[in-house]
Amino acid sequence: MPSEAPPTGGPRRTSPRTVAAIGVSGIMGALVFLATLIWSSDNSPGGLLFAAGIGVTRAGVEVATWWARTYTVGPTQLVVDEGLITRHHRVVPYARVQQVDLHRSFMSQVFGVAELRIDTAGAAGATTVRLRLLELREAEELRTLILTRRATVPAGAATADDVGGPVPAACADPGPPVEPIWGLLRCEPRTLVIGALTHTAVVAGLPLTILAGLCVGIVAIEPLGAMGALLGIGVAILGAAVIVASTLVVNVWQLWDYSLAHQGGDLHLRFGVLDVRQLTIPRTRVQQITIIDNPVRRRLGLVGVTLHSATLPGGSGEQSGDTRFQIPVLQSRGLDEFLARMMGDRTWTPPPLIARPPAARRRAILRRSLLLALVLASPAVLGWPVGAVLLTFVSAGWSWGRLAHRSAGLGTSSSLVALARGAVHHRLDLIPIARIQSCRSVAGPLDRRRRLATIHVDIAGSTRAPALRDIDRETADGLVRSLPRRADRAIG
């Protein structure tokens, strides 16, 4: 951690090396464009001039954009002004910060700079402030300052003229953080490879690829003979190789050197080699933890965990950015202990789940059998009478529905709500009661006949509220009335 006094006051510009770091990326893009142009137009000088013009214009825009962007570090809020034609004045009170992300792309590492992203609650992009790019030391100091002041500055302390100037005693920096950093998890390359090979994309994708290869082989064997069979095998092997390679790139290369630590009330995540990410999320800002497994991971005793903050994932263009906070793979045996340690709270233990009523099982079976019948009806009719054999697969809906019913359930403890679902891929959503914004129950006409309902738990930072279908309607209505009130009491 840096020991020097963090930068305050302003307005100041980001590092001048921003222009070089972004400019080099632009020049490389222009060179690729130029090469394409020359290749397609037989060394025409017009193409060269055109590409050079694009490069010069791009460089000019980058310099002007950098010049127009300033930031001011105030005692209680950060102010960023940017924009060439349309000026944006953005104010971020430290007390409202949900997540801080230090991002170093390959080019940023070459030039010794880093991008600082500060997220507040709301849609990604709309509420993300990006400082492109700061000297690495300055970025780290500013990150520390924001996290320190987030914890010390009371909400609502910011004022309209709070831009720079001396720091009030009440908001003064307590100096370098005194809280020690405790390591929680470090993923070795072997662990990352296991995580990638047991990822849902591989587990679900490989059988589909083999099926596709089988279909190609059956179709091609008649006109091509043995070559047709080889073609089918080739398609299956190629498809499998693409799936495995892409999953390895995403889950091993991008997550290389993965480490998770906590410092006081903050969780720090670091991963990547060429593209280094350092995410920080306060423990109290975690809105939901999702635990996902699949048949292979269950067999090996592994799970994947995702933490959700109040920042909505997504965004577009300049404001896009992946704000996921993921733990690629964990031993399921020590999961409860790990969650309690990670969140610094013994109550972060998944509560026991209560099964849904028997009517829910019948509906789960019926719903899946109908889905299979719908999917298989067309090929069965087209391939009649042999195609009728396909309809026997509708009976798989019975097992599928029973599996789905067995794994679904709802549980509550003094501080958590747990919603579980999924027949093959199990998903468990853990929601701190204190973070619940509101609750809904919805019952359609068929639900009402069976006295069932769907419960939705609304939390910040989610475009789709965690929900569970087919629970007892009275239980759902009771939870809708009690959970938000308990949330209200939990935050005082």
Place this chain on the structure above:
Amino acid sequence: MNEIAGPGFPPTATEHRAAPSPPPAPVPLPGEESHLDPRVQLLWSLLVGGPLALLALVTVGVAAGVGAWELAAGLACLGAAAVSVAVIGARLAWSRWTWIAFDDALELRHGVVHVSSSLVPYHRIQQIDVHRGPLQRLLGVSRLVLRTAAATTDATIPGLGEVEADHLRYELLKRAGVDDAV
């Protein structure tokens, strides 16, 4: 910009029209089941039945213009049936739409086919909007939209009288949270 003479709540649209009446006095929340303003039935009937009636009129006119009287009569019957369904639907939806303002939270219940029930604690409210479109202004009803930090929260009261909407908004704002509650 409206100038606020002293501490209190800024004047609302209703008071602007009825100036110089004082700001609304605090009114205790009902604490019992309340229905929407009955005029919202007319609003919904117009919003759904209006375009249907217009479409029926045009098609009947075209059919009558080319002399297809039987077709015109059939389309007229179809149009009348569609408008009747819209009116009955609006009446049903109104009768099923209720809200209860408790001391600590607002409960909303609505839906004819899919029945929905939601509860929003006042401390979670981040923003309250009052919408009044041209048709709504004509009928004297308002739509009150409560926003929390969750994008998925369903907390809109679609039809309140203007004065009632202003009073409820005032009371809810008094109870809304001061923290970001996320």
